[in-house]
Amino acid sequence: MRILFLDAEFVDNQEVIELSIWSQDAREVYHKFFKPAEIREWPLSEEIHHISPSDVKDCPSFSKCRKDIQAIFDEADYIVGFATGGDIAHLAKSGIRGLDKKHVIDIKHLFWLYVGIERDYDFYSIPGLGRVSEMLGIEFGEKGAHSASEDTLVTLKCFNALAAMIPGNPYSEPTEEAFVRAMKQFDEEYALAKDAYERKKAHGWIHIYKGEGGVYKIQFKRREPEDIPSLVGKVEVGDLSKAESHVLARYQKRMIQGNRSLFRLTKKELKELLVYSNEYGDEEEHSLNKKLVQLQKMFN
Numbered sequence: 390m391r392i393l394f395l396d397a398e399f400v401d402n403q404e405v406i407e408l409s410i411w412s413q414d415a416r417e418v419y420h421k422f423f424k425p426a427e428i429r430e431w432p433l434s435e436e437i438h439h440i441s442p443s444d445v446k447d448c449p450s451f452s453k454c455r456k457d458i459q460a461i462f463d464e465a466d467y468i469v470g471f472a473t474g475g476d477i478a479h480l481a482k483s484g485i486r487g488l489d490k491k492h493v494i495d496i497k498h499l500f501w502l503y504v505g506i507e508r509d510y511d512f513y514s515i516p517g518l519g520r521v522s523e524m525l526g527i528e529f530g531e532k533g534a535h536s537a538s539e540d541t542l543v544t545l546k547c548f549n550a551l552a553a554m555i556p557g558n559p560y561s562e563p564t565e566e567a568f569v570r571a572m573k574q575f576d577e578e579y580a581l582a583k584d585a586y587e588r589k590k591a592h593g594w595i596h597i598y599k600g601e602g603g604v605y606k607i608q609f610k611r612r613e614p615e616d617i618p619s620l621v622g623k624v625e626v627g628d629l630s631k632a633e634s635h636v637l638a639r640y641q642k643r644m645i646q647g648n649r650s651l652f653r654l655t656k657k658e659l660k661e662l663l664v665y666s667n668e669y670g671d672e673e674e675h676s677l678n679k680k681l682v683q684l685q686k687m688f689n
Contacts, residue, residue, distance in 0.1 A: 400431035409537035499551040593629030597622040627668040630678040
């Protein structure tokens with residue numbers, strides 16, 4: 390079993406300019422700078438990772454090194470990184486094959502599950518590697534953050550610290566079986582916690598307020614409405630985005646032009662809306678409904 394830790398730096402969030410890969414025993418098994426194939430200047434990216442065009446003018450292109458990089462990843466069982474989805478996606482786009490078949494572990498997910506939830510961190514607002522490592526008592530070396538080598542080493546150290554928090558700590562027994570068992574336990578706990586988080590985030594209320602001439606104001610809020618005279622109904626739903634998508638589609642022709650929250654409803658339609666209900670399905674369905682609502686608002 391081989392576990393690899395990686396970090397990559399990019400120019401304009403497109404081409405790989407630096408890649409570092411470390412093994413679990415804290416050896417850097419690969420490190421190289423690359424000359425971008427298409428982008429010639431990257432002032433904004435340079436401010437972050439401090440790699441200039443002159444620094445890489447004599448470096449090989451990523452494509453020339455791809456065969457060697459591919460061979461390293463072919464031997465990996467686990468790939469670990471920080472917010473590693475972006476790195477994986479860019480490497481795949483750059484021609485590295487088979488990464489979707491690897492067991493990928495994101496340090497952000499470990500941190501959220503074993504530290505962030507207790508500290509009431511929102512899943513989508515986890516701090517960067519620098520802050521996470523600081524909270525875990527791990528320091529960067531002389532190169533500091535946004536050096537691929539330094540970021541990968543710190544990622545490895547963060548992984549070791551967070552993995553020790555898994556019930557059934559993989560380092561309690563220095564065996565492959567113990568590691569696999571612990572990672573499986575993390576995957577299961579993370580899936581349950583993430584599902585509970587998404588369900589809570591998707592939950593909400595339809596607020597229905599009476600206007601004049603059969604016009605009603607309909608709002609979609611995560612909080613329950615306050616009881617005020619104009620409130621004629623409140624509908625609790627499992628998936629607020631799904632509810633908004635359904636209501637916008639169902640009563641599109643009843644919408645008052647120029648105001649997406651005002652609808653002229655009949656008594657039958659109001660009664661129908663007051664008994665509406667739905668349940669949260671899964672994260673993919675919820676995301677699809679959010680996109681549908683955005684499209685509906687664009688064209689209504």
